[in-house]
Amino acid sequence: MGAYWISIYREIRDQAKLDAYAELAGPAIREAGGTFLARGMPAAAYEDGLVERTVLIGFDSVDAAVAAHESPAYQEALAALGDGVVRDMRIIEAA
Structure with missing residues (x-):
């Protein structure tokens, strides 16, 4: 079953970091x-x-979405983001 990664940006503090x-x-x-x-x-x-601002990303499964978030490449992106935003990020299984 598919999954969705949803990010909602509550506050953008530093556009350069974003x-x-x-x-x-x-x-x-x-x-x-x-x-x-x-x-x-x-x-x-x-x-x-x-x-x-809202971002919706589709994945083949919850496991794939979680693996993407935990990947070294995405963790590098998070390090670049730092405190540049306040956001709500979640992964949900498709209905």
């Missing part, structure tokens, strides 16, 4: 089997929804 992260993270995630499905600001937000 840019450095993106240059490393994109290739690392794609090499690990991830497919970027959506990224950007919401077109609409309802109920208690907040207008925050």
